[in-house]
Amino acid sequence: MATILVIEDDEQFCQMLAQMLRQAGHQVETAANGVLGLERFRASAPELVITDILMPEKDGIDTILEIKREGTDTRLIAISGGRRAITPQFNLDSAALIGVQQVLAKPFSRQQILEAVEAALS
Amino acid sequence: MxxxxxxxxxxxxxxxxxxxxxxxxxxxxxxxxxxxxxxxxxxxxxxxxxxxxxxxxxxxxxxxxxxxxxxxxxxxxxxxxxxxxxxxxxxxxxxxxxxxxxxxxxxxxxxxxxxxxxxxxxxxxLQQMAYHDALTGLPNRLLLLDRLQSAIARADRENIMLAVCYLDLDGFKPVNDLLGHAAGDQLLIMVAERLRHCTRESDTVARLGGDEFVVLLSSLNQAEECEPTIHRLLSVLAAPYRVHEQSFDVTASIGVTLYPLDGCDADTLVRHADQAMYLAKQAGRNRYVLFDADQDRQLRARRQQLSRIEAGLTAHEFRLYFQPKVDLYRGVVIGAEALVRWQHPEQGLLPPSEFLPLIEGHLLMVKLDHWVFTEALEQMDRWQAQGLSLAISINVSAATLQQANFPDWLAEQLAEHPHIPPQSIELEILETTALDDLQRALQAIEQCIQLGVGFALDDFGTGYSSLTYFRRLPVRTLKIDQSFVRDMLIDTEDMTIVEVVVNLAQTFQRAVIAEGMETALHGAALLRLGCHCAQGYGIARPMPPEALPDWVKTFTRHPLWSAGAAIEGLPLLNVEAEHRTWVRQVDDFLHGACPQAPFVSDEQTCRFGRWYIQQGLLRYGHLAAFQTLEPLHHQFHELARELMEPQARMDVDAALARLPELYTTCDLLIEQLYRLQRELLTP
Missing domain, CATH: 3.30.450.20 (PAS domain)
Structure with a gap:
């Protein structure tokens, strides 16, 4: 079981995701945007970060790059949803390009996220 | 003796x-x-x-x-x-x-x-003379002010109001000119008589000189009470006058101010009534205008701000900041935009939004523009001495561009800096500036272009320019307004506008640059829409000139931007959006949500189809990922066509059953496109 930080600006979605992860036995913290997420990251050094891409203040791309700059071997999963001007694919491709272990388009099932977590941590 | x-x-x-x-x-x-x-x-x-x-x-x-x-x-x-x-x-x-x-x-x-x-x-x-007008016998200014002071004191004491009405005759001069001063004097005496007759004993009618009179209405309980009297004054004065056997029509323009709503001293009240009278004249005469104390306060505040800005200019309180412009595609700095700031001694560094709106259209704007221009040239000289040559864009307001001698002024400035190539200077004008007075703007722009400088249309997309106008403007660059760029990732319409402007620029062979590129992700999206150049916080904030050389030295391309450069000539995002929109429209139609059958282009004419048979085959025909695209694309359009065929519509259920197939084909096509991109990215 791992320590996980979820960075996501959609509060409802964030809580649901945290719930799923906790039920699977993980220890989960949450943050509403990249700025707050980095603060939490530096404070508690989680093993895995799951971050949304489009967020106010600081987006997922910048957040991922800053986390990587810290030099820890933290694992990363990028998640992104549709209903925007651009598709999740564009966001997730961008995230993959800067080196996250897993990407997942919203909406996803419990099984999909748990598999992604397992794959990212292995 | x-x-x-x-x-x-x-x-x-x-x-x-x-x-x-x-x-x-x-x-x-x-x-x-x-x-x-x-x-x-x-x-x-x-x-x-x-x-x-x-x-x-x-x-x-x-x-x-x-x-x-x-x-x-x-x-x-x-x-x-x-x-x-x-x-x-x-x-x-x-x-x-x-x-x-x-x-x-x-x-x-x-x-x-x-x-x-x-x-x-x-x-x-002597007393009569000192306090009365010799011609009409009415109180003069001195006595008026004296009475006004007493009236103010009384109004304060008894909690009542008073109205100061400043009258100026309309059409008096022709009487004087046609019949001589004696006739004019006679008319003034008649006016004085009429004024005396339609006011009360407690009111004061005064003549200030010429054809200007003041009626002081004291002891009003409400502001509205003065209205009937003023209307009476207007109509009584407008009745024809007989002078030297001739009939004349003379009317009055009246400015009114009310004490204590306008809580000033006697002198100022008269001046305010005079200002309002002037507005009555402007509004078409034979009417009255009430002095607006709030408006006047605003006007005065504005005048004060203007003089503060002017003083700031004299005291060298303005600064130039520079914001880099970058070619994301090539990963190089292509120049910087000069942006003015005000280093206010008390309020700190002020952005242009704090002072530019105040001086818009004012001569001070021209002065500031001139300062910005000369300062930018001097800064370019300083940088050149340090070995940094950068193209600089400078904002020019409508007021400055429309100055008749602007091109000459520009030529003089350029002549004073012989080491700066005019080609490295780009003047940014607002789309609206050019359109306000196209002919004049065109002339000025063409003259400046002769000198070698270039032009950019700033805030493009906000100015409603028609294509006809746009085509005639010899600008070399379009700057996409930052409001569209900022929200393009979340707002479909903004994304479309950015795309349209990029296409417009390509069609008319102009360069295009996006302003307000706030994150690296915006840059990646811009690249995929075909816009290679950008400026914004996602690259760098505006910085003082001494910081720029180091910034340029250490600038590196963001890893995301190389992704945008992958498939040349193909706006991947557009292709994706186009095909997904078609799927949604077919879905809506089959479900009865949309009565009209959507128009789906065929595979030869859709955006991707055109790219595929032209640049695509030529550049990427040898790649495996590319080769799988064509059958998928063909399948997509074939399927869309079948679902829309009249016989399919007879059997909606059968068509609906095949709808998921269309979704899957679209997903496969897009996925394949992204795969091609990834293949191109991995060395």
């Missing part, structure tokens, strides 16, 4: 003022008493005509009579109202005698003056 000395001594010591003129009425001598009486020294008086003492009270006929008596009888005696050097009125009893020479011809005139200012009759007369 020597008679000559006796006379001299007499002149000096007598208490009566003595003035001696030559036959042409030029003063040749005055005594000390004259100087004491009038305030004018001997040297000030000698050489002048005594008429400089006139107070303007006596009519021309009065003086004609005086001269008639002098010429015929050799003397005149009477009372004259003169003006002391300090401005006050003095009453003199005067005897003037003609002094003949040996041949009996008048050689001198001698005037003897004695002061009777303090005798009771003349005091009454």
């Amino acid at each position: 020597d008679p000559q000395r006796l006379i001299t001594s007499l002149l000096a010591h007598t208490h009566e003022g003595i003035v001696i003129t030559d036959a042409g009425a030029m003063i040749v001598e005055v005594n000390r008493a004259f100087s004491e009486l009038t305030g004018y020294s001997r040297t000030e008086a000698i050489g002048r005509n005594p008429r400089f003492l006139q107070a303007g009270h006596h009519s021309p006929e009065f003086y004609a009579h005086l001269w008639g008596a002098l010429l015929e009888q050799g003397y005149w005696r009477g009372e004259l109202l003169n003006r002391h050097k300090d401005g006050r009125m003095i009453a003199d009893r005067v005897t003037i005698s003609a002094v003949p020479d040996d041949n009996g011809v008048t050689a001198y005139y001698v005037g003897l003056f004695s002061d009777i200012t303090h005798s009771s009759e003349s005091r009454r007369q």
Whole structure:
């Protein structure tokens, strides 16, 4: 079981995701945007970060790059949803390009996220 | 005693003022008493005509009579109202005698003056004169102000209001011009009469001079109470006037201010009423306008701000900041935009939004533009000395561009900086600036282009320019407004606008740059729409000039931007959006949500189809990922066509059953496109 930080600006979605992860036995913290997420990251050094891409203040791309700059071997999963001007694919491709272990388009099932977590941590 | 000395001594010591003129009425001598009486020294008086003492009270006929008596009888005696050097009125009893020479011809005139200012009759007369208008007998400005002061005090005490109405006649001048001043005076007297008749005893009607009158309405309980009186004034004054057997139409424009709503002193109240009168004139005459105290306060505040800005300019409080512009595709710095800031001594560094709106359209804007331009050139010189050559874009306002001599001014500035290639300067003008007065703007722009500088249309997309206009403007760059760029990732319409502007620029062969690129992700999206150049916080914030050389040295391309460069000539995002929109439209149609069958282009004419058979095959035809695209794309359009066919529509259920197939094909196509991109990215 791992320590996980979820960075996501959609509060409802964030809580649901945290719930799923906790039920699977993980220890989960949450943050509403990249700025707050980095603060939490530096404070508690989680093993895995799951971050949304489009967020106010600081987006997922910048957040991922800053986390990587810290030099820890933290694992990363990028998640992104549709209903925007651009598709999740564009966001997730961008995230993959800067080196996250897993990407997942919203909406996803419990099984999909748990598999992604397992794959990212292995 | 020597008679000559006796006379001299007499002149000096007598208490009566003595003035001696030559036959042409030029003063040749005055005594000390004259100087004491009038305030004018001997040297000030000698050489002048005594008429400089006139107070303007006596009519021309009065003086004609005086001269008639002098010429015929050799003397005149009477009372004259003169003006002391300090401005006050003095009453003199005067005897003037003609002094003949040996041949009996008048050689001198001698005037003897004695002061009777303090005798009771003349005091009454003087008072009447000091406080009343000689022509109409109405109170003059002095008495008006006096009464206004008392009225203000009373209004404060009794909690009532008063109205100051400033009247100026419309169409008075033609009467004067056609029939002479006497007729004009007669008309003014008639106006005064009418004003007196339609006001109450407690009100004051005053004449300030010329055709300007003031009516002071005191003791109003409410602001609205003055309205009937003002309407009456307007209609009474507008009735025709008969002067010299002719009928004249004269009306009045009235400005009104109300105390204590306009809580100023007497002088200011009159001035405010005057300002409102001016507005009544502008609004078309024969009407009244109420002074707006709030508006006036705003106006005054604006004037104050303007003078503060001007002082700041003089005191060198303005600074230039520079924001880099980058070619994301090539990963190089292509220039910087000069942006003005105000280093305010109390308020700190102020952005343009704090002061530019205040001076828009004002001459001060031109001054500031000029400063920005010369400062930018000097900064370019300084950078060049450090080995940094950068293209700089400079904002030019409409006011500056429309100055007739702007191109000449520009040429002079460029001549003073021979080491700066004019090609490295780009002038940014707002889309609206160019459109306001296209012909004039065109001329100025063309003249400047002759000098070698280029033009960019700033805030493009916000100015509603028509394509016809746009085509005629010789600008080399379009700057996509930051409002569209900022929200393009979340707002479909903004994304579309960015795309349209990029396509427009490509069609008309102009360069295009996006402003407001806030994150690296925006940059990646811009690249995929075909926009290679950008500026914004996602690259760098505006910085002071000394920071720029280091920034340029350490600038590196963001890893995301290389992704955008992967598939050349193909706006991947657009292709994706286009095909997904079609799927949604077909879905809506089959489900009855949309009555009209959507138009789905065929595989030859859709955006991707055109790219595929042109650039695509040529550049990527050898790649495996590319080769799988064509059948997928063909399948997509084939399927969409089938689902929309009339016979399919007869059997909606069968069509609906095949809908998921369309979704899957679309997903596969897009996925394959992204795969191609990834293949190109991995070395």
